[in-house]
Amino acid sequence: MGEEVKNTSEEEMWVVESKEWYLASYAPHGVPTSDHLKLRTVRLSLSPDSIPDAHVAVEMLLFSIDPYLRGRFTGTLDGLYFPQFQLNQVITIFGIGRVRRSKDSKYKEGDLVLSASFPVAEYCVMSSSEIVAKIDTASGISLPDYLSFLGVPGFAAWLGIEVVGDPKPGSNVLISAASGGVGMIAGQLAKLRGCRVIGSTGSDEKVRLIKEEFGYDGGFNYNKEPDLDAVLSKFFPDGIDVYLDNVGGKMLESVLNHVNKFARIPLCGMISQYNKVWTEREGIRNLLNMVGKEVRMEGFLLKTHFNRFGDFAKEMDGYIKQGKIKTKIQINNGIGTFLDSLNSLFSSSNIGKVVIQVKP
Amino acid sequence: MGEEVKNTSEEEMWVVESKEWYLASYAPHGVPTSDHLKLRTVRLSLSPDSIPDAHVAVEMLLFSIDPYLRGRFTGTLDGLYFPQFQLNQVITIFGIGRVRRSKDSKYKEGDLVLSASFPVAEYCVMSSSEIVAKIDTASGISLPDYLSFLGVPGFAAWLGIEVVGDPKPGSNVLISAASGGVGMIAGQLAKLRGCRVIGSTGSDEKVRLIKEEFGYDGGFNYNKEPDLDAVLSKFFPDGIDVYLDNVGGKMLESVLNHVNKFARIPLCGMISQYNKVWTEREGIRNLLNMVGKEVRMEGFLLKTHFNRFGDFAKEMDGYIKQGKIKTKIQINNGIGTFLDSLNSLFSSSNIGKVVIQVKP
Missing domain, CATH: 3.90.180.10 (Medium-chain alcohol dehydrogenases, catalytic domain)
Structure with missing residues (x-):
């Protein structure tokens, strides 16, 4: 007892x-x-x-x-x-x-x-x-x-840029949610590839951040831009080659009016649409542009690519140790x-x- | 003079x-x-x-x-x-x-x-x-x-199926405008690859034609189907692996609710949308499905692939001479x-x- x-x-x-x-x-x-x-x-x-x-x-x-x-x-x-x-x-x-x-x-x-x-x-x-x-x-x-760097957002950014988007040196790259977990890393990976990188974010403070901290070539606050078409014309006089989409909706539609021939649109997520049932989501009216410009749009999930995690971690580890990439x-x-x-x-x-x- | x-x-x-x-x-x-x-x-x-x-x-x-x-x-x-x-x-x-x-x-x-x-x-x-x-x-x-066979529609069908869509034997394939110039050939090319092929067309007579003449496994008259979702559920209990899109609009949106993992959507054209300016075109609200299902959607034009015309013509010539493919x-x-x-x-x-x- x-x-x-x-x-x-x-x-x-x-x-x-x-x-x-x-x-x-x-x-x-x-x-x-x-x-x-x-x-x-x-x-x-x-x-x-x-x-x-x-x-x-x-x-x-x-x-x-x-x-x-x-x-x-x-x-x-x-x-x-x-x-x-x-x-x-x-x-x-x-x-x-x-x-x-x-x-x-x-x-x-x-x-x-x-x-x-x-x-x-x-x-x-x-x-x-x-x-x-x-x-x-x-x-x-x-x-x-x-x-x-080495977790969910880092791997998502790496897949979006290195695997699905695959921009070339000199490519014009747009990244939405650019100061978010995925965006900040994706922008830096694209810069390391020699691209010209523009970010879309939700505040002036974030625009400053992506330019000063993450090395983006430019950025804009979409909340202050009633005319997305105009802002994309301004930042992409030569059109968009790769758009890493994290938001969906109106931004995706506007981008499709500015894509170059053979543009790629890796779909990482569509955060602007998550809190809506699908019939409430914003319809994209200009997918026909994908025919004329021969655009490839492709969704991806991390778990499908886990066999590449080692490659990713090795590359990212090198960038971190060489101080080539920052995170917030x-x-x-x-x-x-x-x-x-x-x-x-x-x-x-x-x-x-x-x-x-x-x-x- | x-x-x-x-x-x-x-x-x-x-x-x-x-x-x-x-x-x-x-x-x-x-x-x-x-x-x-x-x-x-x-x-x-x-x-x-x-x-x-x-x-x-x-x-x-x-x-x-x-x-x-x-x-x-x-x-x-x-x-x-x-x-x-x-x-x-x-x-x-x-x-x-x-x-x-x-x-x-x-x-x-x-x-x-x-x-x-x-x-x-x-x-x-x-x-x-x-x-x-x-x-x-x-x-x-x-x-x-x-x-x-050997002209614009044949080459478009060949690119859509053999190059961009690339269905595997047993894949579930949907083709819209299935009795049209591109569709009738695309369906037969997919059948030659061992796929299960369903066509969407605009009349009962055309449904009969694609099944009896072009060897489609099934087909439906979209003009008689107020609920595209229901008809796709019926014809694709195992989901859609490849959709060759010739029409765009509501059909494309409905298809995106029935795609399988890693589905491919070659965009050949969007004939339902050609007579509208882009802001009048039907918005596709469910592109988020492309993320979850990791779908690839890709537009293509013939002139980009003219370097493959010889491969195409040789293959098609063989099919014609062997009586493996019909045209109307x-x-x-x-x-x-x-x-x-x-x-x-x-x-x-x-x-x-x-x-x-x-x-x-």
């Missing part, structure tokens, strides 16, 4: 309270609110006995907040076709955690690990097969950089900021890559 | 009256009418003295009537970006003529020749450099077939039918490839 009490007590020592975000109801359109995404506290045991073989207990450190997430709780497969979170299910996300206990010999306590499917929680017990990589702390790369990361403090952090992507109130630091 | 009279008289013997179609005014939108395209009669000398070196005098036999022509007299570069005919200029077109007199040793009287820039006229004197090929009359291929040609009699022949493409009143025989 005494031993049982002792065991219970020891077991109790391993129990942690963990805050976590879960899906309370689907949000088919509009900006998601606290009616859809809610925070709750659960009790979780990290004791040796409660962790199955080939599993690890992880304390979460950082989360990567990316626009694609919006497509995972619309309750439809509309547009992005990502698997939907189930009601009451914890949201899962790309992030970094520290191993607290391991039942897999490949990982030990203290290891820093990356996963694309961490729960948005303070702690978790998960299959070690969900770990994408172990972080080499001697690399000299900061942890948030693993979620920017907005770190929001505390797991409680998840909903606001997500919505900052849609209100264009973020600058750079948005990351949540779980414990301030 | 007597000799001069004689010369004038001899010269006069070579003068022909030639009817020709010219552009009287631009037609930015709507169906072109006799206000825009007019017939006139001119006098033309085919005398040896009036033909410059490296030129030929040609009597026109057959013209190829193709939808792209519509884009050459809108008065804008809107959408197709083809060079515009000038006011009062004779319309030029793909066709077949017989050499009546030659000042180029490569051609002799009686030769049958193809050109992409014959005037829509009964006779012409033109630079021999405008001749694309001399027809081998021993080939066993009929003259109209050179404008169908609607021959309209007399140069006077030009305007009606062109408009038959937009009213969907034609079946198969439309050709004008200059002299009935």
Whole structure:
């Protein structure tokens, strides 16, 4: 009996309270609110006995907040076709955690690990097969950089520019959401290829940023441009060769009036359209231009190209170490900021890559 | 003086009256009418003295009537970006003529020749450099077939299927304007690749034709289908892998709700949109599906791929001689039918490839 009490007590020592975000109801359109995404506290045991073989207990450190997430709780497969979170299910996300206990010999306590499917929680017990990589702390790369340069936005930017868009030296390149997580890196990759790069962003401050920090040749604040056609004429007197589309809608339509022969339009995402059901989305009326200009428009997702992640990471690692590429990361403090952090992507109130630091 | 009279008289013997179609005014939108395209009669000398070196005098036999022509007299570069005919200029077109007199040793009287820039006229004197090929009359291929299988629609179909769409055996393929000049050949090329091919056409008679004559696995009359989504669900329970788009508009939008992962959409043309200025064209609201399904949509023009014409002609020639591919040609009699022949493409009143025989 005494031993049982002792065991219970020891077991109790391993129990942690963990805050976590879960899906309370689907949000088919509009900006998601606290009616859809809610925070709750659960009790979780990290004791040796409660962790199955080939599993690890992880304390979460950082989360990567990316626009694609919006497509995972619309309750439809509309547009992005990502698997939907189930009601009451914890949201899962790309992030970094520290191993607290391991039942897999490949990982030990203290290891820093990356996963694309961490729960948005303070702690978790998960299959070690969900770990994408172990972080080499001697690399000299900061942890948030693993979620920017070397994470979702970095890989998306690399695929958009290097694989799908493939601009040539001297090409005229336009990037929308240019100061966002993907845009800031994509612009720099295009510059490294010798392109002329213009960015579209949502504020004068961001225009300054992309030019002064990220080396864009120019940029404009679309909120101040009632006539997108005029601004594109001004910035692209010789037309657009590659447009990395992160926003869709009116910008995409306007671009199609300025494309050059054989232009390429990698479709990374369409953030201006995510909060609408498809019949409410802005129709693009001038796709016929794609015939006359022989344009290629192509959507891409990261998971399809995971076999190229090594090539990407090697190239990017070189750029970082040579100081050839910069990033700007907005770190929001505390797991409680998840909903606001997500919505900052849609209100264009973020600058750079948005990351949540779980414990301030 | 007597000799001069004689010369004038001899010269006069070579003068022909030639009817020709010219552009009287631009037609930015709507169906072109006799206000825009007019017939006139001119006098033309085919005398040896009036033909410059490296030129030929040609009597026109057959013209190829193709939808792209519509884009050459809108008065804008809107959408197709083809060079515009000038006011009062004779319309030029793909066709077949017989050499009546030659000042180029490569051609002799009686030769049958193809050109992409014959005037829509009964006779012409033109630079021999405008001749694309001399027809081998021993080939066993009929003259109209050179404008169908082996002409503009055949090459467009081949590029759409073999080069840009590239469906695999077993792929689910949809072709719009399926009984038209391009569609009928494209469907058969896709069948030769082992695909399952469905066609969209504008009448029950055409549905019967594509199934019975051209070997389509199925087809539907879009005029009888108020719910395109439902008809695509019915014909494509496993989704669409390749859609050869000849029409644009609502059909393209509906297709994007049924595409499979990595679908390809070669854009050959968008005939439903040609008679509208771009701001009046139907907006496509669901391009976001291209991200989630990683779709590639790509416009193409024939002239860009002329370096592949030899490959095309060789392959097609083989199919024709082996009886593996059929064509249906609607021959309209007399140069006077030009305007009606062109408009038959937009009213969907034609079946198969439309050709004008200059002299009935």
